[in-house]
Amino acid sequence: MDEPGWIYVTGTAGAGKTTFVREFAGWLKSAGYETTVVNLDPGNEQWTEPPDVDIREWVRLADIMDDYGLGPNGAQVAAADMIALKIFDIKAAIQDLRSDYVLVDTPGQVELFAFRESSRAIVDALGGDRALIAFLYDPALARSPSGFVSLLMLSATVEFRFRLPMVPLLAKADVLTPEQRDEIAAWCEMPDRLHERITDEGATPDLSLSTELLRAIETLGPVLDLVAVSAKDGTGLERCYRAVQRVFGGSEDAEPGQNPADL
Numbered sequence: 306m307d308e309p310g311w312i313y314v315t316g317t318a319g320a321g322k323t324t325f326v327r328e329f330a331g332w333l334k335s336a337g338y339e340t341t342v343v344n345l346d347p348g349n350e351q352w353t354e355p356p357d358v359d360i361r362e363w364v365r366l367a368d369i370m371d372d373y374g375l376g377p378n379g380a381q382v383a384a385a386d387m388i389a390l391k392i393f394d395i396k397a398a399i400q401d402l403r404s405d406y407v408l409v410d411t412p413g414q415v416e417l418f419a420f421r422e423s424s425r426a427i428v429d430a431l432g433g434d435r436a437l438i439a440f441l442y443d444p445a446l447a448r449s450p451s452g453f454v455s456l457l458m459l460s461a462t463v464e465f466r467f468r469l470p471m472v473p474l475l476a477k478a479d480v481l482t483p484e485q486r487d488e489i490a491a492w493c494e495m496p497d498r499l500h501e502r503i504t505d506e507g508a509t510p511d512l513s514l515s516t517e518l519l520r521a522i523e524t525l526g527p528v529l530d531l532v533a534v535s536a537k538d539g540t541g542l543e544r545c546y547r548a549v550q551r552v553f554g555g556s557e558d559a560e561p562g563q564n565p566a567d568l
Contacts, residue, residue, distance in 0.1 A: 308435050309341075309404050310553050312472075313428065315411045315418050315463060316441030317456075321476045321536060323351050325441060326410045328536035329545060333406055336546070341404040343395070345427070346412045347384045348377070356410070358398045363391040381417050389423035392430045399431075419463045428467060437552045438469050439545075441476040442531065448485050450502040453492060457529070470552045478533035478540050486533055493531045 314322045326342060333340040344356040348366035364387045369380040399407060411418040418424050440460040446452035464471045478486060492499035532548055534541035
């Protein structure tokens with residue numbers, strides 16, 4: 306069996322990571338792919354149905370808080386290191402399921418995933434030549450120019466930390482108006498328009514910083530190919546699949562259910 310495609314889903318708290326993982330997994334399964342859902346958040350109690358592999362079987366946030374007298378934030382930090390100690394048990398459980406894709410729901414606070422050395426150790430241990438990060442842009446932030454630039458910088462930092470390809474996704478696209486979605490798409494295609502909108506916000510303390518951050522990101526190449534998705538109505542899930550196919554070396558024109566290795 307070919308190496309599965311590993312998709313680590315991250316983004317700011319409240320961006321809808323768990324809901325996206327659930328719905329995209331359902332889409333992949335309906336398209337004929339064997340898909341494993343992995344929960345790496347020991348404090349996530351939002352699952353309406355159990356994930357296939359759940360870190361809470363080994364590390365649970367409430368237990369850490371009770372055992373060590375820690376608050377939620379301190380327990381999350383301790384949990385990140387404890388997860389690294391269990392990673393080979395987790396990997397064995399995932400391998401037993403033999404899937405085409407593995408969707409990994411990372412901790413709700415992006416800094417716990419991106420900025421702990423244990424997280425890099427976890428990703429390295431899970432391994433695989435086919436891995437990417439799906440970074441969810443929260444629409445509440447992305448609809449303002451300065452918020453959008455902040456997310457650009459955060460996603461670039463996450464990509465730099467893990468040195469993995471990234472698929473950027475505008476989450477919860479259904480909560481935005483068509484005009485807002487069009488404007489965000491225009492910012493991606495024409496960074497000059499984003500720069501103009503930052504300037505239009507006025508002489509706020511963050512104007513100069515936002516401008517310089519945008520210019521720094523622009524030097525790295527095109528801003529990004531942002532895919533608008535909605536777990537609520539299914540918008541963009543097929544486009545997300547095709548973006549994943551491009552990263553993993555298959556044709557973006559592959560029909561759902563077609564093995565990229567057969568192309």
